[in-house]
Amino acid sequence: MTKNIESEIAVDERGYYGKFGGAFIPEMLEGNIRELRESYLEISASPEFKKEFDALLKDYVGRPSPLYFAKRLSAHFGTNIYLKREDLNHTGAHKINNTIGQILVAQKLGKQRIIAETGAGQHGVATATVCALMGLKCIVYMGEVDIARQAPNVARMKMLGAEVRPATSGSKTLKDATNEAIRDWINNPDDTHYIIGSVVGPHPYPDMVARFQSVISEETKWQLQEQVGRDYPDAVIACVGGGSNAAGAYYHYLNDERVRLIAVEAAGLGVDSGESAATSVLGTEGIIHGSRTLLMQTEDGQIVEPYSISAGLDYPGIGPLHAHLIDSGRAEAISVTDEEALNAALFLSRTEGIIPALETAHAFAALNTMKYDKDDVLVVCLSGRGDKDLAAFTKYLNDLVTE
Numbered sequence: 001m002t003k004n005i006e007s008e009i010a011v012d013e014r015g016y017y018g019k020f021g022g023a024f025i026p027e028m029l030e031g032n033i034r035e036l037r038e039s040y041l042e043i044s045a046s047p048e049f050k051k052e053f054d055a056l057l058k059d060y061v062g063r064p065s066p067l068y069f070a071k072r073l074s075a076h077f078g079t080n081i082y083l084k085r086e087d088l089n090h091t092g093a094h095k096i097n098n099t100i101g102q103i104l105v106a107q108k109l110g111k112q113r114i115i116a117e118t119g120a121g122q123h124g125v126a127t128a129t130v131c132a133l134m135g136l137k138c139i140v141y142m143g144e145v146d147i148a149r150q151a152p153n154v155a156r157m158k159m160l161g162a163e164v165r166p167a168t169s170g171s172k173t174l175k176d177a178t179n180e181a182i183r184d185w186i187n188n189p190d191d192t193h194y195i196i197g198s199v200v201g202p203h204p205y206p207d208m209v210a211r212f213q214s215v216i217s218e219e220t221k222w223q224l225q226e227q228v229g230r231d232y233p234d235a236v237i238a239c240v241g242g243g244s245n246a247a248g249a250y251y252h253y254l255n256d257e258r259v260r261l262i263a264v265e266a267a268g269l270g271v272d273s274g275e276s277a278a279t280s281v282l283g284t285e286g287i288i289h290g291s292r293t294l295l296m297q298t299e300d301g302q303i304v305e306p307y308s309i310s311a312g313l314d315y316p317g318i319g320p321l322h323a324h325l326i327d328s329g330r331a332e333a334i335s336v337t338d339e340e341a342l343n344a345a346l347f348l349s350r351t352e353g354i355i356p357a358l359e360t361a362h363a364f365a366a367l368n369t370m371k372y373d374k375d376d377v378l379v380v381c382l383s384g385r386g387d388k389d390l391a392a393f394t395k396y397l398n399d400l401v402t403e
């Protein structure tokens with residue numbers, strides 16, 4: 001039976017989901033985090049905010065995103081598969097839902113300068129977009145390696161007027177970009193808001209971002225009611241980098257035990273290969289970027305460099321909500337390799353005429369290993385489109401030909 005979300009899986013006042021979460025921050029950021037913690041619920045619940053947020057989601061982002069019954073894909077897998085089309089949002093992924101929410105919060109707090117971190121570049125583009133929309137200064141930190149493998153998104157950010165600053169330490173990917181952004185915020189606490197791109201970071205970020213993304217499952221409910229006559233599926237499947245598209249796709253089903261929650265992680269070259277980002281399997285409890293969660297670390301607490309072909313899943317941690325969902329058994333984790341994801345991307349492209357983002361392709365690959373019945377209704381969160389990944393797909397197609 002449906003249970004009350006507030007009393008079940010939800011963040012507590014200190015920002016914890018079970019034993020995961022919290023706010024572990026340098027003293028220099030305490031003022032900013034307190035300001036946000038004390039205001040985000042009030043701001044986002046105000047009628048004025050809701051009106052602006054809903055209007056922008058509708059007329060600017062293009063929501064509601066369709067819930068599409070994938071007929072040929074369903075026939076292939078022998079079940080009923082519905083795709084939640086976040087790829088059709090303005091800027092091509094779910095990330096914009098969150099950046100619209102946060103830019104409105106930043107405005108209410110009187111902030112003039114916006115910083116962000118980005119991996120695949122999707123969050124950077126979504127942030128640069130809302131900054132252009134609101135006329136605010138935008139600085140995006142991005143790992144040098146990601147700048148090279150996501151050139152089209154770097155060009156988009158620059159076109160939109162953002163400054164892209166390379167992170168040159170560590171693996172030169174998302175984790176390092178996040179460190180740089182935190183450092184910037186410490187140096188500019190008064191005029192700057194940091195738009196975090198996933199359900200990670202210190203409280204209240206994970207809860208705030210999950211709430212802004214919850215529009216995904218809010219729409220799924222009425223769309224399923226219209227299309228299949230009941231407002232819940234048997235399973236929701238989503239890829240998990242930090243976990244924001246998954247959090248949004250699960251949100252209104254978190255406490256509905258009829259709905260299986262499937263979290264798909266990037267195994268990279270294989271879970272045991274040493275080149276992986278499968279945090280739920282390889283991770284242990286620790287603190288990263290301000291929250292207690294599962295992360296990939298050595299015995300003495302050094303972060304293990306993650307690897308995935310997809311820049312958006314190449315992160316050594318997961319959000320505290322997901323750590324709790326997996327730890328408590330509420331969500332099932334599945335790991336998918338680079339190659340399985342590439343195969344799934346090709347298959348979806350040629351079966352439904354939809355080219356998914358590499359991140360999203362991981363969610364589709366999970367259909368090969370999941371168990372389900374022919375009458376089941378499965379919802380896959382199609383978190384983003386694959387235009388940014390065409391270089392990787394082209395290489396993959398060429399390798400197939402020459403093999």
Ligand SMILES: *Cc1c(COP(=O)(O)O)cnc(C)c1O
Nearest residue numbers: 122198241242243244245359384
């Ligand atoms: C960023 C991104 C992801 C991973 O981020 P989450 O916070 O886990 O959703 C997944 N899919 C796409 C298309 C992305 O751009």
